[in-house]
Amino acid sequence: MRRVLLFLVCSVVFIIGVLSVGDVIPSVDPFDDRRPNLAQDFSGYDERPIALMKIRHSSERGRPYDVGLFGNSRILSVGRENITGNACSTFNYALSGHSFRSTVQLLERLSWEKALPRLAIISMDHFELQMTNNPVWTGWWRRWHVFLGDIAIAFREPNSDLRDKARIIWRLISTETIIFQRRFEFSFFRRAVLDALKWNGDIFRDVDIGRPGYRPDGSFYSPPLPPKEIAAMTRTTPQIINSVLRSDLERLFRMARDSNLKLVLYESPLHPASAVVFDAAPSFFADANRRTFLETCQGFGITCFSAPREPFLRLGGWGDASHPPPSMLGKWISSIIHSQFAGCTS
Amino acid sequence: MYVVIFNDFAFLFVFLPAVLTLFFMPGARRFRAHTLIVSSLVFYGISGIEHALILCADVVWVYFLVTRPGFCMSRVLLTAAVVPPALALIYYKYLGFFLRTFIDLNNPLNHQKFNLFVDVLLPAGISFFTFQIISFAVDRYRGDVKDIPSFSHFAAYIMLFPQLVAGPILRYRDVSVPLRHLEHFRLDGRHAARAVGYICLGLAAKVLIADTLNHYIIDYGNDPGHLSQLAVAYTILAYSFQIYFDFYGYSMIAIGLGALFGFSFPQNFKRPYMAVNPREFWRCWHVTLSFWIRDYLYIPLGGNKSYIRNMFIVMAVCGLWHGAGWSFIVWGLYHACLVAAYHYWKAVWDRMVAVIQRCLTFTLVSLGWLLFLFDFAGIQKILSSLTGAANVTHPDPSIEMWVGVTIAAVFTFLVNLEPLAENNATVPWKVALINLGFSFLFVFVLLFLDQSETFIYFRF
Secondary structure (H helix, E strand, O other): OHHHHHHHHHHHHHHHHHHHHOOOOOOOOOOOOOOOOOOEOOOOOOHHHHHHHHHHHHHHHOOOOOEEEEOOHHHHOOOHHHOOOOOOOEEEOOOOOOOHHHHHHHHHHHHHOOOOOOEEEEEEOOOOOOOOOOOOOOOHHHHHHHHHHHHHHHHHOOOOOHHHHHHHHHHHHHHHHHHHHHHOOHHHHHHHHHHHOOOOOOOOOEOOOOOOEEOOOOOEEOOOOOOOOOOOOOOOOOOOOHHHHHHHHHHHHHHHHHHOOEEEEEEOOOOHHHHHHHHHOOOHHHHHHHHHHHHHHHHHOOEEEEOOOHHHOOOOOOOEOOEOOHHHHHHHHHHHHHHHOOOOOO | OOOOOOOOHHHHHHHHHHHHHHHOOOOOHHHHHHHHHHHHHHHHHOOOHHHHHHHHHHHHHHHHHHOOOOOOOOHHHHHHHHHHHHHHHHHHHHHHHHHHHHOOOOOHHHHHHOOOOOOOOOOOOHHHHHHHHHHHHHHHHHOOOOOOOOHHHHHHHHHOOOOOOOOOOOOHHHHHHHHHOHHHOOOOHHHHHHHHHHHHHHHHHHHHHHHHHHHHHHHHHHOHHHOOHHHHHHHHHHHHHHHHHHHHHHHHHHHHHHHHOOOOOOOOOOOHHHOOOHHHHHHHOOHHHHHHHHHHHHOOOOHHHHHHHHHHHHHHHHHHHHOOOHHHHHHHHHHHHHHHHHHHOHHHHHHOOHHHHHHHHHHHHHHHHHHHHOOHHHHHHHHHHHOOOOOOOOOOOOHHHHHHHHHHHHHHHOOOHHHHHHOOOOOHHHHHHHHHHHHHHHHHHHOOHHHOOOOHHHHO
16 A cells, blocks of 8 residues: 555645645736736736736835726726826726635735725626625635635524525535646646746737737736627526625725725626616515625725616627626726825825 | 546546545445445436436346346347347437438428437447446346346446446456455555556546647648648548547546456457557457457357358447447448458468558558548548648648657557556565656646546547
8 A cells, every 4th residue: 555655645745736836926027017008918827826916016016006996807907098087096906707705805915915005996796696705816725714704604694594505615616626727727837837947037928919918007908899789698696695795895894994995896887788687676685785785885984886877878898798898997987086086196 | 518537627536536435434335336326327417317317227127127037048038128228229329320311301391300319419338338238138148147236236337437438348247256345345555556557547648648639630630621641641640549549548547446446347458559460459459349249249140150241240330339420330341341351361461570560450440540530521531632632721740749649659559558557566666666657647647637638439
C-alpha cells in the first residue's frame, strides 16, 4: 500500500500546487490610469485574479476614486466614457458572473485595504434572477466561512425549510466545482506559472479595435450589438433566502458606516418585454426579496431602489433581457451620481 | 444530454470517491453488490432515466428466465430470454437505419408516420450490455454456467459501471469468482497499485494522445474534399492512432476501476497495430468482442467448415454492431476481404519480412478507419483529395501536428504500457519513481480534462 500512498500524497501536493499558483497575479497593473483606455486581452485570467488586480490597483493608486461601480456583468460594461456630465473619477469594480454576496466581500476587502471609493453604486440582479448568492472570487476559507454562516442563518430563519438548506449546500458544491475545474484549465495554469516566475512581462496587449476586452477603467468593452428582437424571459424560481439577504445588507451597512462610504443600491432593470411581464406578476420569492431589500435599506438609511422603467424603454442595444446597453445604463448612473454628489474634486 | 464519463472531474472527484467510500464502508460489506448496482444505475441513469429502465428491464427479464428449471437445453426459453434485449437493441440502434434504407424519410409524411422509430436517442453502450446478457443466457443454456448467481450478483455483473458503456464485454466466468468473494474483498496494495497504473495511463492515452490528435484533425475531418495529399495521409494516420488510443485508454481505465472493486477484467487490446496480418489484428483489437463473435456466432455458423462464407457473415455483423449504417457494414466486409485475401495468399504474405507485414497490416487497417470517420460522400471527397484532384483550401499539417502523430506512433510501436500499468516493481527507487511519475501524469491530465471529448466507442 506504500506505493499507492506515495501516489496519493504526491497527487495531493501537485493539486494543491496547481490551486495555489492560480492566485498569483502579474506584477504589471492592467488598470493603471496612465494606460490608454483601450480594451486589453485578459486571456487566462478569471474573476479571482481580476478581482485581486482591481483591489491592488485601488490600494496602490494612493487616492480614492470618487465613484466605484459594483455588481456583475449587468454593470460591468459601463465605462468612464458612459458616465457623462461630471468630473468624477470612476472605476468599475464589477466582476462577471458574481452575486451581491461577492460584491459585499469585495467592498469589505477594499475597506480593509483602505481603498474604497467615496461613492459605491451597486447593481443588484433583478429579484426574479437572484439564482445564486455565493462569494466566488474570494479564497476557499472565506467561501466556507460564508457557507457555514448561511447554514446557521437558514436554521434560524423561521420560514426556511429543508429546500433552503439543500439549495445552500448545492450552491456551495456548484461554486466549488466551477472554481476547482477552472484552476485546472491549462491556459489558466500556464499563465499563472509564467506570472509566478515573472516571465510574462506586460501581457495585457490591446486587442484589435472592435474586439472585446477589459479596459483600464475596470469595465469590459463589448462591441455594440446589432438590433435584435428579445423575447420576454422565462420565469424561474429565485433562490435567495430573505435572512441571508438581510444579513448581507447589514454587513454592508456596518462597513459603509465605519468607512464613511456613501452607498447607492439599485435593482437592475429588465428589457421592456420582460419588465412588462415581471412587473405585472412578480413571483412570490422575488416579491419577498424585494420587500426585504427595500425595508432593510430603509431601516439603515441606505439609498436603495428598483431601477425605473422609463430610462430603459429603448429596445436597441440590449445583449439579452437583463443586460442593458452600457450607454443607456451609464447615462442613468450619471444622473444618480449627479443627485448624490454636488461636484467631484478629482 | 449529460453523460458521466471517466475523463470528467465529476467522475474522478465526486462519483468515484463516493462509490469507493460506500463500497468499503465498515459494516456494509454485505451490500457491496447492491452498492455497485445502485452506483452503476446512477452512473448510467444520469444520461437518461429511460435508458436505465431498459437496462433494468433486460436484467430482470433474463434473470427471471434463466433461473427457470429446465432452462438448460430449452431452446424456447433461450429464445424468450434473448429476443427482448435483442429487440430493444434493434429498436434503438437499427430500426431507424432499416427504415431509412427502405423508405424515403425525407418525405415529411413518411417522417411523421415513422416518427416513433427514427431519431431515437441511442442508450449509451446498449450493444455492449446486450451482448453480455446474451452471452450469459447462451452459456447457461449450454450448461457452461453451472451455479446460478444471486440476482444481485447477476445484476452487478451486467451493470458494473467500469465496463457498462464500452466494455470489455465480460463473460460471467470472468467475474463469477470475484462476485462470490465481493463481501470479503480487501483492497490490498497490489490491487490498488494496479488500479493507479491502469487509470493514470488510460487517462493519459485518452486525454493527452487521442484528444490531441482529434484536435489536430477536426478541421480536416469537417472538410475532406479540400485537402492536400499530405493532409489526407495525415488524417488517415492520426485518426488511426486516435481511435486506438481512445478505446485503448478507455479499456485501461475500465481495468483499473475493476481492480479497485476486486475484478480482474480481461485485456481488450494486445498491441493490435503490431499485428503481422489482418487475421492476427482481429485477435488483438477489441479482443472481447472478437471472442464473443467467435463463440456465439462464428462457431454456431459452422466455424472453419465454411471459413470464407462465415467470415464474411461475422465481419458484416461486426461492422453492423459498431454502427447502424452502410459504411459500417462496408467496413466489416472490407475487413472480411482482408482476412480472406490473407487466407488465400498466406504463403506469399508470410514470406515477407515481419516489418513489411506490420506496415502493410497497419496501412490497410488505417485505410479502413476512414469508413468510421466519414460517410460515403465524405469517403468520395477524401479519395478525390488523395488523388490530388481537390481544390486545396486547408494548410498542410504543421510540425506540431506531426510531432503529435510521432509521439502516438512511439507509444504504439515501441512502448508496451501494460507492464508499466501493472505497477508491480519491487526495487524501491523504481517504485518511488513510477508512482511519482503516475501522480505527475494524473495531475497533468487534469490540466487538459476540460478539453477532453467523449469516448468514440460510447456511441456503439
